[in-house]
Each structure stands twice: as structure tokens, then as C-alpha cells.
Amino acid sequence: MNSVDKNRRWETRIRAPTFDGEFAEGPAMLMTRILRRLIVPVLVTTAVQTLLAGPPASAPSTTKPSHKATTKSAAKSATRTAVPKSPITISITSSIRHGNLVVFLDGKPVFNEEFQKPLLFISLTTTWDPPLQVTAGKHTFAAKVYGKEGKTYLSGTYDLDVSPTKGIELRVRVKGDKLTVEPAS
Numbered sequence: 222m223n224s225v226d227k228n229r230r231w232e233t234r235i236r237a238p239t240f241d242g243e244f245a246e247g248p249a250m251l252m253t254r255i256l257r258r259l260i261v262p263v264l265v266t267t268a269v270q271t272l273l274a275g276p277p278a279s280a281p282s283t284t285k286p287s288h289k290a291t292t293k294s295a296a297k298s299a300t301r302t303a304v305p306k307s308p309i310t311i312s313i314t315s316s317i318r319h320g321n322l323v324v325f326l327d328g329k330p331v332f333n334e335e336f337q338k339p340l341l342f343i344s345l346t347t348t349w350d351p352p353l354q355v356t357a358g359k360h361t362f363a364a365k366v367y368g369k370e371g372k373t374y375l376s377g378t379y380d381l382d383v384s385p386t387k388g389i390e391l392r393v394r395v396k397g398d399k400l401t402v403e404p405a406s
Contacts (some may be wrong), residue, residue, distance in 0.1 A: 308352035
């Protein structure tokens with residue numbers, strides 16, 4: 222069997238269009254058709270994953286978390302003072318599908334945001350923008366995560382020294398049953 226017969230058998234197997242018993246498409250059209258069969262499902266899958274993922278991590282949350290009310294009053298009282306403030310960028314790395322991050326500064330909730338990760342991701346880091354503005358000086362810092370499955374994670378209390386000239390980046394990590402806070406690198 223020569224190579225022409227092998228090519229014809231291969232083309233017949235993938236149902237190439239024929240005209241009067243002869244194949245009507247050349248190798249370029251054949252490859253285009255094969256690529257189209259591969260690319261369309263990939264594009265559809267990517268579009269579905271994007272729709273399921275929701276808004277990007279840097280976009281502000283559009284849903285209202287259940288713990289939001291106490292954060293607004295604490296944020297208003299923190300903005301009335303004229304003491305120099307520094308930005309604190311907060312992010313969370315977690316494998317939790319959907320939850321709320323609440324940050325406590327000096328025992329008062331000052332940050333409360335919802336986060337979620339796409340279904341197919343193992344772990345995701347979410348960073349909120351704009352950063353939290355905090356007065357310079359010494360503070361205590363703690364975090365709490367409310368998982369949508371009903372589980373609550375609580376970090377220890379950390380001493381935080383906020384510089385009047387330099388911002389801080391903090392990453393909250395959920396590892397197993399522990400919640401830790403560490404400087405972002």
C-alpha cells in the first residue's frame with residue numbers, strides 16, 4: 222500500500238466531504254477543520270469557567286456580606302482623626318470556595334469583605350484595592366474568616382507597628398484549620 226492510499230484511508234476515517242467519489246478538500250482545509258473541532262470546545266470551556274469565576278479579585282465586591290454593618294461605623298470613626306495614616310494592603314490566600322474576611326484593629330472590625338475562588342482552582346490569593354488607611358503607631362491586629370460552610374477560622378492577635386511614611390502588605394493564609402497573618406513578600 223503506497224502513501225497516497227494511506228492518506229485517503231485517513232481522510233475517509235475523519236469523514237472528509239466528497240464530490241463524485243473524489244475528495245473535495247485539500248490538506249489545508251482538512252487541518253483547518255480539525256483545528257476548529259479542537260479549538261471550539263476549549264473556547265467554550267474557558268468562557269464557562271470565566272462566567273463561573275465571577276468578578277476579578279481586584280474588583281470591589283458587589284454582594285453584601287453578612288458582617289458589614291459594624292465595619293462601616295468603625296471606618297467612619299477612623300477617618301475623622303487628623304493623625305497621619307498609612308496604607309495597609311490586605312490579601313488572603315485560601316482554598317475555601319467562598320467566605321468573608323474580617324480584620325480587627327485594636328479589637329474593632331475595620332475591614333469586612335467577601336471572597337471566593339473558582340471551582341477548579343486549588344488555592345487563590347485575593348488582594349483588595351484600595352488599601353486600608355490606618356493611623357500611624359502601635360496597634361493590635363487579628364483576622365477572622367467565616368466560611369460559607371459554617372466554619373469559622375480565627376487568627377492570633379499580632380502586634381503591628383504602622384509607620385507614618387511606609388505602607389504595609391499583610392497576607393492572611395488559611396492552612397488546614399489555622400489562620401495566620403504574615404507580611405506579603
